[in-house]
Amino acid sequence: MTRERVAEFSVEYVQALDEEATLDEAVAPALDDERLVEFYRLMRLSRRTDERAVALQRRGELGTYAPGVGQEAAQVGSATALDPEEWLVPSFREGAALLARGAPIHRLLWYAMGMEEGAEVSGPNFPPSIPVGSQPLHAAGIGWGKEIAGEEEAAMVYFGDGATSEGDVYEAMNVAGALDAHVVFFCQNNQWAISTPRASQTRAETIAQKAVAAGIEGVQVDGNDPLGVHAVTRDALESARQGDPVLVEALTYRRSMHTTSDDPRVYRTEEEEAEWEARDPIARFEQYLRDEGLLDDDRIAEITEEIEGVIADEIDRAKEGRKRVVPAEMFDYVFAEPTPELGRQKSEFERETGGGETTTPEEGMSGEERAGGGEVSGRGE
Numbered sequence: 001m002t003r004e005r006v007a008e009f010s011v012e013y014v015q016a017l018d019e020e021a022t023l024d025e026a027v028a029p030a031l032d033d034e035r036l037v038e039f040y041r042l043m044r045l046s047r048r049t050d051e052r053a054v055a056l057q058r059r060g061e062l063g064t065y066a067p068g069v070g071q072e073a074a075q076v077g078s079a080t081a082l083d084p085e086e087w088l089v090p091s092f093r094e095g096a097a098l099l100a101r102g103a104p105i106h107r108l109l110w111y112a113m114g115m116e117e118g119a120e121v122s123g124p125n126f127p128p129s130i131p132v133g134s135q136p137l138h139a140a141g142i143g144w145g146k147e148i149a150g151e152e153e154a155a156m157v158y159f160g161d162g163a164t165s166e167g168d169v170y171e172a173m174n175v176a177g178a179l180d181a182h183v184v185f186f187c188q189n190n191q192w193a194i195s196t197p198r199a200s201q202t203r204a205e206t207i208a209q210k211a212v213a214a215g216i217e218g219v220q221v222d223g224n225d226p227l228g229v230h231a232v233t234r235d236a237l238e239s240a241r242q243g244d245p246v247l248v249e250a251l252t253y254r255r256s257m258h259t260t261s262d263d264p265r266v267y268r269t270e271e272e273e274a275e276w277e278a279r280d281p282i283a284r285f286e287q288y289l290r291d292e293g294l295l296d297d298d299r300i301a302e303i304t305e306e307i308e309g310v311i312a313d314e315i316d317r318a319k320e321g322r323k324r325v326v327p328a329e330m331f332d333y334v335f336a337e338p339t340p341e342l343g344r345q346k347s348e349f350e351r352e353t354g355g356g357e358t359t360t361p362e363e364g365m366s367g368e369e370r371a372g373g374g375e376v377s378g379r380g381e
């Protein structure tokens, strides 16, 4: 009888900037001072956009909105490693990543107003994907295309820890590995999938190890450390551009609600939230930049003022450009010719909603949503 070990695997964890804001020079990427401050500005811009968007939703100006509070380092650190001409494929929580790609805030707000135009942001960025775990397949397709065309470019796709329970995500990683697709799978493990905790999602010790079965590399990084994330993503993209896909697991935390229809107090403790507040990515990075002499109170006040101005202008622009939303139209864009079943669903929808047309998102919302969401967690948006 023969018994021998035929394969062995391990998963590396990477951190450049620790919780005390001390930098590990060996891991940190070489970025100039201006770029470092820009990362900080983008993270603050995203945090403030989220705050204003939630307030707008509470006043009935937006439909559903998914804030990325707490995940700014994971998104800004990674999206800035992608070249401007490379494809970014987001899920529905990638506001910070899209801002880092130059997306105008009014478009993100239009999306939350139910307007199709909101999905069209500048550059090679896919529209948000609401069906959980579906978009990694699209990214694998883009990455395979790059391999066939012999182009040294890669695509990067974002998804959550919950999405890794979907078969599509494995299929995407498997096909990417088999076909040398130029793709980075970027999982933001924010510890929760609506009300399902990470521990109930999988028995696996890490999400990164889910790469093993696909024969691709998996790596874990401190997702609240923008410099560690940038370094890991830069290396992953370098590998992907040569036809070796990578799965990155960024360990982070969704500090706010799942969406504006959710109330996390129902399913998690204040102690847990406080624990992660202490590891907030913006506070840590700000501390580092202060220690390096790149930020002080005056510079921070300047950045704050500039951000407030940009967001105020963008909100005005979003309101001015708001269009009538016709929810029944969603049935028209599934197939070139609607199937009989879709036609039936559309008629039923129109019958039940009296035509399905709303003049503003506010009128289209239920009383509960207008009031800020009486319904909690588990909803299907």
Ligand SMILES: Cc1ncc(C[n+]2csc(CCOP(=O)(O)OP(=O)(O)O)c2C)c(N)n1
Binding pocket: 093, 130, 131, 132, 133, 159, 160, 161, 162, 163, 164, 190, 192, 193, 194, 254, 258, 379, 380, 381
């Ligand atoms: C296929 C599918 N199933 C269920 C839902 C409802 N849903 C929306 S978000 C979500 C949880 C997603 O969790 P995760 O992938 O961890 O991403 P996060 O929301 O934490 O960013 C669920 C179940 C959906 N949109 N699509």
